[in-house]
Structures are given as structure tokens and as C-alpha cells.
Amino acid sequence: MDWQGQKLAEQIMQIMLLVSAVISFVAGYVLGSFQMMMIIYAGGVTLTALITVPNWPFFNRHPLNWLDPIEAEKHPKPQVAGSSKKKGSKK
Amino acid sequence: MHSFWYRLNGLLTFSVTILAIMCAIASLSDNLNTPSPSAEIQVMNINWFQKQPQGNDEVSLTMNISADLQSLFTWNTKQLFIFVAAEYETPKNSLNQVSLWDAIIPAKEHAKFWIHTSNKYRFVDQGNYLRGKEFNLTLHWHVMPKTGKMFADKIVLTGYSFPEEYR
DSSP, X not given: OXXXXXHHHHHHHHHHHHHHHXXXXXXXXXXXXXXXXXXXXXXXXXXXXXXXXXXOGGGOSSOXXXXXXXHHHHSOOOOOTTSOOOOOOOO | OOSHHHHHHHHHHHHHHHHHHHHHHHHHHGGGOOOOOEEEEEEEEEEEEEEOTTSOEEEEEEEEEEEEOGGGOOTTEEEEEEEEEEEEOOSXXXXXXXXXXXXXXXXXXXXXXXEEEXXXXXXXXXXXXXXXXXXXXXXXXXXXXXXXXXXXXXXEEEEEEOOSSOO
């Protein structure tokens, strides 16, 4: 998941859980059934989990541009003073 | 939020916290209820009234208890615990309360009832002061919630008295 995706996942999770809580409380109160409140809330939590926890593709629409390995070899890492210059090992 | 387990952990903690808040609000909603319970107790018979060998008075009575406690139930009520106690004053104790009978009412449908019963628990005085004594019968109830605060209250019924002599 990329950074934008993580932010989106967190926002969706918080909003969906709060909305589930409100809907389930109102439904339970109006129906006079504590059990209905718990069932609806559990359903809401499960739905939120299915949408926000797995690494869905739509969370990865702004992927990070990692540097190409060939490109990285052309720019070796800075050396510690005193040791001789070495080339990075080929992978 | 950068891995599956992080997100799962966050979701579980947040959902449980929200659940705790929902339960607190559910308990607060019980305060909106304005109950109107009613009850009546008739002492049908004093079965016997004796002095024990140790010197304490004991009495056995048969009561007819009828009550309508349906208005005490809310969506957040698990059960109602009710009991009948006799209250009276003696030279030894300024207030005596003796529990005579109790019951658990699990649902609103069972809260309107009458029962013809003798006292479930023995009625023994601390002393021998019961002859001719006036006493009150109180019906107490505890509204036990599914979550949150328990409410307790009572109805006091006056005008009962023991016989003048043992029988």
C-alpha cells in the first residue's frame, strides 16, 4: 500500500466504524433490542475489516517510484573516511 | 497503517473503544425511562407464631403477592431481582428488615404476576418482641442492566400486624 492508500484506508476505517456505531445504536434503541444493536455493529465491523484491512489495488494508485537497481550502481554509497573505494556487490 | 496486521490491530482497538462508548450511552438512556410500578401484598394467613427454644420469636405466614412491574423494563434490562421484606421496630433494634421471599423476573412478559406463597426464608426476630407488633411489607426491586448502572427502588405497604398471642 502506498502512502496515499494508507491515509485513505485509515479515513475509511474511522468513518465506517463511527457510522456503523450510530446506525446500530439507533436501530437497537428504536427496536428496543440490545441484541440487534450488537448484531448490526458486528456486521459493520466485519464489513469495514473487509474493505480497509486487505491490500486492495485501489489503495495503490500512487505507487512509490523506487530507484532502478542499474541506476543505483552508478551512484555508489558514500565511503567512510580511511577505507579504500569499493564497488557495490552485484545482485 | 503500512501492513495488514497494523491495520487489523487499529481496527480492532478502535471498534472495541467505540463499543464501550455505545454501552455507556445505552446505560445513560435508562435514565429516560419513567417507571410506574404497582404492587399489593395480602397476608392470607399466619400459619404459626411460636417462641423458639433459644428465646426468639418465629412466625410463618402465607402471602398473596401481586405486582405489575412491566414499566421497569427497558431495552437495556437483563432481569429484575425482586424481594419482599418485613420491616418493624423493636426496643432492641430501631429498624429490623427480614427478607421473606425473592424472585428473578427474566422478561417483561413475566413482570405482571401474582403468587400465593408462604415465606421462602424463615422469619425470626432478634428477641421476642413480635406479639401485637405492627410491621410494613416492602417490595424491593433491582433493575439489573445488560450494561451499565443498576437501579434499585421499593414500594412500602403498611398496616400489617402480628397477633397478640402465640399460636
